[in-house]
Amino acid sequence: MRPGAGVQIGIVESISEIGAADWDALAGTPSGTRPRDPFTTYRFLHALEASGSVGAGTGWGARHLTIRKGERLLAAMPLYVKSHSQGEYIFDHAFADAWQRAGGTYYPKLQSAVPFTPATGPRLLGPADLRPILLRALRQITADNGLSSAHVTFCTAEEAELGQTEGYLHRVTQQFHWQDDGYGDFDGFLAALSSRKRKTIRRERRQAQGFGGEIVALSGDALQPAHWDAFWTFYQDTGSRKWGRPYLTRAFFDRIHETMRDDILLVLAVRDGRPVAGALNFIGADTLFGRYWGCIEDHPCLHFELCYYQAIDWALRHGLTRVEAGAQGEHKLARGYLPTPVHSLHWFSNPRFHEAVANYLEAEARAVDQDIEILTSYGPFRRGPREGETE
Template sequence: MQAELLDGMAELTAAEWDALACPEPGRPADPFTTYRFLSALERSHSTGKGTGWQPRPLILRDQAPVAALPLYVKSHSQGEYIFDHGWAQAFERAGGRYYPKLQAAVPFTPATGPRFLGDPGLRETLLEAAIGVTEQNKLSSLHITFCTQDEAEALAGQHGMLHRITQQFHWENRGYAGFDDFLADLSSRKRKMIRKERETARASGLTIRALTGDEIEPAHWDAFWIFYQDTGSRKWGTPYLTRAFFDEIQATMREDVLLVLAFNGEIPVAGALNFIGRDTLYGRYWGCIEDHPCLHFELCYYQAIDWAIAQGLLRVEAGAQGEHKLARGYLPMPVHSLHYIADPAFRDAVARYLVEERRAVDEEIEVLTAYGPFRRVSSED
């Protein structure tokens, strides 16, 4: 068995990587760890030199690749969504050097999925190799973010790995036959609110189209790029993805994309980009060039629920943060990550922090769920 640190996805073939990331037939469960998504980030220069995301995939070989970790050298903490800025500041105030660090993740993508790809029996071997890279290069830390619960629970405590739990909002399909079935599950007040928001969005006179596969045309990406730039500049200062990224996914991933656009006549004026997994729809980006009441809720949340029900998907993940999602049927769910801190004293401090943070997150999930929009079922029911 040989561990090998690559300079990018181009050093493997799509068949080699996808045999580890998505060996199952049909649509991948996780579209983001596929070769086509990760290599699209590299080919479009959304990751790589000058971005703070330097791809260094870690491979285990037994002649052919048998396991992999999508690994990056990070010079900042942007685009991760499991925030460690406070850790970086504390470590550097104490005289340490937090960056560069190692990150096993899908860049700019707060979506849970497997990080230890390939043979599950080789997870610990992969982890040992990644920690070895961290220590040999005198890096501060290794972070494995948005991993699965199974991965987190299997590896927590191994070789000093710390288990962190945060939360985001997901919608779950409870066997609904249509959107009205979903509404019937809600309290009367929330049901009326959502109906009013959908009516308000439709009263704008815009035409809404949900596009996927060959229905998506290059001109649609021209429009969406403008939407994305506007939202990105307001949220992050500089958008993470380049224009070329959208051309890459048009060429290689349009069957994995749901693009919901609002048209004023023939002109697209707003849009929401989703990626399609085997049982999950992942909401990723939204933007507009015209402001219309409730249009954001309609394109990002209600259209996604409509489409997921029609396709028989089990859930919609609407991305990071946003307590406003709660009233619209998206409930808080735990999100898992693993962290290795090389400095023992700092590791102990972070471990104590995580105990308190987890208690707070558990309480927040319990409280928010209690305030959710779903009808209370009495014992008599």
């Protein structure tokens, strides 16, 4: 592959080989600005590597794809060689099973993603004219190394469209997101709901806030090491129940405290001076990203309060227009989070398998479209004008 005179395509096994300023310039997050997507920043990806959350023994081996001209970095793609399909959230277990039942070896595969992070963001970092070259290089590297497949998950809609022109299969799945519609404050949001749903949310908030303590929202220098000690306990409990073992190491939280605490919102329920539950969020330029929740005491509706209602309330008070509450969870629908398409790209080295998956994804996309339409119709919002408005 020859993208141009003097231009080289390469692989680096650590983001530290690239450096923060070069990476963040490509990702559109220059120093001193709030990133649209905090997860594709150097500081987040470096924290995963430096803490041992990815790397040897994790099944996530960094192989970041680069395009350079001399020493100058022109474009890049966050990329990992995977030995399993865990921590991805757009799952391909059925593809792996079919490949291996046919006598093939599905792993390792290549994955462009942010590990353990089901949040849409750019995967093709750099100018528009070099993005097709990144996709072609990914496909070529997969084929040259005898790997089964390459995947680009939680990419943007624009990247998904480009990927289709480059021979990738486009997969559409869904998440539940909250969007500000000019509500002004939480009461304004409630006014947009049906009477029954509004009453339910008010009741849930009263129940949650009556747990016997206080709820605090911490960011920046208000975050202290003791808060991370508490949250680590919550995270271990949730991780062991959901995934068998937590994906992130304790050192990861120390790293993001050092480098990202201004981009973090930690909501804690504190009783008798002791945190008993918490929800971790990351702050983007216009979006609050909910990531992890955990507790050491069970209290009615406290999960809904910390993860969903506090997030909406904080976003409205700080001028953010969107809350993404992570993967799965149709229970979010009743709380104002509506189904939203999520995009990924997939390429398989075996042409017949590629064609079979294409047929499957076409049918799946129709089903997802129908689900989104039906679920949206069951949303909690009023069908008529808001209170105080006229037709």
